[in-house]
Amino acid sequence: MKRIYEDMAYGDRPIQERYWPSTIDTPPPEYPELDGELRCDFAIIGGGYTGLSAALTLAAEGADVVLLDANVPGWGASGRNGGLVSVGSAKMDDEDIVRKYGASDAQVFFDAERASVDLVEQYLTEFELDVDRHSKGYTFVAHKPGAVPAVKEYGEEYTKRYGLPFEFVPKEAMAAHGLNSPDFHGAVHLPIGFALNPMKFIFGLYRAAHQRGVRIFSKSPVTKIEQTGGYVLHTSKGRVRAKKLIVGTNGYSSDDMPGAMSARYLPVQSNILVSRPLTEDEIQAQGWWSRQMLVDSRTLLHYFRLLPDNRMLLGLRGSVRVTEQNMSATRAIARADFDRMFPEWRHVETPYFWSGLICMTRNLVPFAGELLGMEGAFAAFGYHGGGVTMANYAGALIADMALGKSRRPHPDLMKRAPRRFELGLFRRASLPPAFAWYKLRDAM
Numbered sequence: 044m045k046r047i048y049e050d051m052a053y054g055d056r057p058i059q060e061r062y063w064p065s066t067i068d069t070p071p072p073e074y075p076e077l078d079g080e081l082r083c084d085f086a087i088i089g090g091g092y093t094g095l096s097a098a099l100t101l102a103a104e105g106a107d108v109v110l111l112d113a114n115v116p117g118w119g120a121s122g123r124n125g126g127l128v129s130v131g132s133a134k135m136d137d138e139d140i141v142r143k144y145g146a147s148d149a150q151v152f153f154d155a156e157r158a159s160v161d162l163v164e165q166y167l168t169e170f171e172l173d174v175d176r177h178s179k180g181y182t183f184v185a186h187k188p189g190a191v192p193a194v195k196e197y198g199e200e201y202t203k204r205y206g207l208p209f210e211f212v213p214k215e216a217m218a219a220h221g222l223n224s225p226d227f228h229g230a231v232h233l234p235i236g237f238a239l240n241p242m243k244f245i246f247g248l249y250r251a252a253h254q255r256g257v258r259i260f261s262k263s264p265v266t267k268i269e270q271t272g273g274y275v276l277h278t279s280k281g282r283v284r285a286k287k288l289i290v291g292t293n294g295y296s297s298d299d300m301p302g303a304m305s306a307r308y309l310p311v312q313s314n315i316l317v318s319r320p321l322t323e324d325e326i327q328a329q330g331w332w333s334r335q336m337l338v339d340s341r342t343l344l345h346y347f348r349l350l351p352d353n354r355m356l357l358g359l360r361g362s363v364r365v366t367e368q369n370m371s372a373t374r375a376i377a378r379a380d381f382d383r384m385f386p387e388w389r390h391v392e393t394p395y396f397w398s399g400l401i402c403m404t405r406n407l408v409p410f411a412g413e414l415l416g417m418e419g420a421f422a423a424f425g426y427h428g429g430g431v432t433m434a435n436y437a438g439a440l441i442a443d444m445a446l447g448k449s450r451r452p453h454p455d456l457m458k459r460a461p462r463r464f465e466l467g468l469f470r471r472a473s474l475p476p477a478f479a480w481y482k483l484r485d486a487m
């Protein structure tokens with residue numbers, strides 16, 4: 044496989060100290076390894092939100108579906124994320140999206156983003172999933188006084204986009220909202236979204252797909268894709284012959300699986316630190332009792348939330364290599380950020396730290412469409428760290444395409460194959476200078 048990170052990124056080490064498994068009190072879903080030859084109408088590579096949502100959409104139409112994942116359920120980003128369900132799957136401002144793609148397609152994109160939150164809600168209701176939900180919409184906080192106007196402007200943009208009101212909270216009112224931190228200088232509450240336990244969510248989707256007749260295989264990496272009119276997928280012990288193919292491998296993709304995706308995606312590391320449960324006294328001492336999920340205004344952003352069991356979860360971006368040394372260095376940065384944001388919790392232990400790969404595109408918008416030169420093969424990826432929501436939606440979009448249906452907002456900007464990153468297999472080299480610049484800009 045042609046993958047662009049160190050081997051460690053594709054193994055279990057980055058999730059060895061992950062918090063989510065400790066929240067699961069029933070045995071995780073298990074599926075066999077593929078052994079032998081199968082035929083089906085639709086084959087899916089990847090069992091994260093993208094692949095499972097595609098599988099569920101196809102199964103709802105009575106389709107014959109096989110899903111193959113290289114690992115066990117919940118191994119990928121879908122079982123290791125921060126659980127923030129919100130709009131924001133592009134890495135571009137609304138104005139730039141309108142300028143680049145035109146007002147009417149931009150509106151379809153904003154509608155799709157809104158519909159993606161609704162789809163997650165629909166899955167929770169339809170499959171009766173208990174996912175430790177909290178947070179009324181999400182909160183965007185200014186990380187420096189100079190960022191306050193931009194945060195307010197974002198609220199205004201949001202109102203224009205969705206016709207929904209935002210609430211501005213000035214610095215002096217933040218403590219009354221349970222958001223007391225020296226690191227933040229104002230906030231806007233935005234009414235769309237909520238937070239969930241990502242592992243409970245992905246396990247629930249697996250069980251729902253299995254119950255609906257999807258044939259699921261774990262520990263079955265696809266090592267070769269043959270185009271034969273339909274598609275033949277090879278694993279070490281088996282083969283799947285399918286009429287149509289869906290690829291949902293996102294940050295864990297490989298440049299040759301299939302070659303049509305080569306250099307059109309860029310995995311980027313995201314990291315999460317989780318504290319021990321805080322006592323009521325500690326919560327009061329810091330003055331941070333809000334159950335809102337938050338994102339700050341840095342380009343190398345932080346995402347965080349006080350979990351239902353009173354642990355603080357803090358996510359951050361900005362590391363480039365996946366090595367032991369880099370994991371320790373990033374953990375130290377995360378801890379320093381935690382101490383700066385919540386000085387009254389400097390003595391609080393943070394026993395959990397893990398990382399994983401999100402995925403960007405060169406166009407800075409997600410892709411959900413047919414793969415170039417591969418009729419009947421569809422892929423969705425590049426949610427820019429907003430995939431709890433958009434991966435589910437994009438998976439449903441490409442399943443619709445595979446079925447020949449069009450029944451939800453699907454902007455043209457998501458159907459176009461993303462441009463290739465100029466540095467090809469070496470594209471990760473573009474990250475250190477970009478991160479250094481973002482760090483400088485965030486600090487200025």
Ligand SMILES: Cc1cc2nc3c(=O)[nH]c(=O)nc-3n(C[C@H](O)[C@H](O)[C@H](O)COP(=O)(O)OP(=O)(O)OC[C@H]3O[C@@H](n4cnc5c(N)ncnc54)[C@H](O)[C@@H]3O)c2cc1C
Pocket residue numbers: 088089090091092093094111112113114118119120121122123124125126127128129263264265266291292293294295296297300313314315346358397398399400401402423424426427428429430431432433434
């Ligand atoms: C630390 C972290 C925090 C995040 N926090 C948030 C958040 O709070 N909110 C949010 O919206 N998003 C967040 N994200 C992003 C979100 O988790 C992802 O966008 C989303 O889970 C992507 O889902 P997916 O199904 O496309 O990919 P994944 O869940 O990564 O699944 C891809 C699957 O493909 C499989 N695979 C790869 N190659 C092969 C092959 N050759 N054969 C078979 N299987 C293969 C892998 O085993 C993997 O299971 C976060 C991500 C990380 C890493």
